[in-house]
Amino acid sequence: MSPRTSAAGSLQKSAPVFSALGDETRLRLIALLCAGGALSIAQLTAGTDITRQAVTKHLQVLADAGLVRDLWQGRERLWEFEAGRLDEARRSLDTIAQQWDRALARLKARLED
Amino acid sequence: MSPRTSAAGSLQKSAPVFSALGDETRLRLIALLCAGGALSIAQLTAGTDITRQAVTKHLQVLADAGLVRDLWQGRERLWEFEAGRLDEARRSLDTIAQQWDRALARLKARLED
DNA sequence: GCGTACAGCAACCAATTGGTTGCATATCCG
DNA sequence: CGGATATGCAACCAATTGGTTGCTGTACGC
Numbered sequence: 001m002s003p004r005t006s007a008a009g010s011l012q013k014s015a016p017v018f019s020a021l022g023d024e025t026r027l028r029l030i031a032l033l034c035a036g037g038a039l040s041i042a043q044l045t046a047g048t049d050i051t052r053q054a055v056t057k058h059l060q061v062l063a064d065a066g067l068v069r070d071l072w073q074g075r076e077r078l079w080e081f082e083a084g085r086l087d088e089a090r091r092s093l094d095t096i097a098q099q100w101d102r103a104l105a106r107l108k109a110r111l112e113d
Numbered sequence: 114m115s116p117r118t119s120a121a122g123s124l125q126k127s128a129p130v131f132s133a134l135g136d137e138t139r140l141r142l143i144a145l146l147c148a149g150g151a152l153s154i155a156q157l158t159a160g161t162d163i164t165r166q167a168v169t170k171h172l173q174v175l176a177d178a179g180l181v182r183d184l185w186q187g188r189e190r191l192w193e194f195e196a197g198r199l200d201e202a203r204r205s206l207d208t209i210a211q212q213w214d215r216a217l218a219r220l221k222a223r224l225e226d
Numbered sequence: 227g228c229g230t231a232c233a234g235c236a237a238c239c240a241a242t243t244g245g246t247t248g249c250a251t252a253t254c255c256g
Numbered sequence: 257c258g259g260a261t262a263t264g265c266a267a268c269c270a271a272t273t274g275g276t277t278g279c280t281g282t283a284c285g286c
Contacts, residue, residue: 019132040232040233054275103147167246187253
């Protein structure tokens with residue numbers, strides 16, 4: 001990768017996380033899980049207009065992205081939020097924003113030159 | 114929307130932004146545009162293994178999400194980064210993280226009770 | 227032990243996505 | 257003017273996605 005895209009390397013790792021977050025249903029699941037504790041699939045499905053299987057698939061996508069973790073308890077499969085990858089993604093956005101700010105500062109400096 | 118998902122409302126608005134960011138090619142474009150100034154489609158295509166049209170489509174996706182803006186200059190169509198929506202998304206992730214931290218704190222308090 | 231609630235698996239479907247190719251259009255420059 | 261450059265538009269394609277239905281398995285509680 002060329003030098004001028006040095007920041008891109010670490011950025012690209014976050015693509016799967018952003019992709020997982022890029023769906024209203026999944027964002028809702030994330031909001032539920034990070035607010036409450038661990039919830040079952042049935043609980044997460046209640047009140048929605050989609051099927052339990054659809055919710056299961058969404059949870060799987062979130063799990064693949066490392067955003068949630070599942071744990072079995074009896075016949076229930078509980079899902080809980082996992083903060084690690086989301087923090088990474090958050091830092092990625094921070095990096096972009098900082099880079100943008102620096103670019104603006106450089107532009108301003110050149111104009112005032 | 115139920116009270117316990119109050120944070121979800123503002124979150125959902127960010128879904129299109131996250132969706133747009135959920136692709137390595139588009140993340141690369143964002144990195145390029147927010148580092149440098151305005152770049153043409155030809156410039157953004159150079160060095161990649163995809164077609165100019167593919168890049169155009171990706172830029173359109175980013176534009177629909179409000180992450181980039183285009184401006185014509187002669188026969189060139191220049192694209193530049195636009196920080197607004199990305200900042201919103203950044204705050205969304207911050208909100209989730211804060212909510213999670215509070216949940217952890219409540220859990221900890223209950224355990225130490 | 228038996229019904230009920232929680233879940234998995236697989237097949238299937240329509241719509242979207244990421245990408246291509248071919249051709250037309252407009253602008254710059256010698 | 258005429259060629260090279262920068263782009264748009266449309267059709268087309270395969271793969272992925274978001275969702276469903278039908279059936280099976282398993283743990284809980286009366």
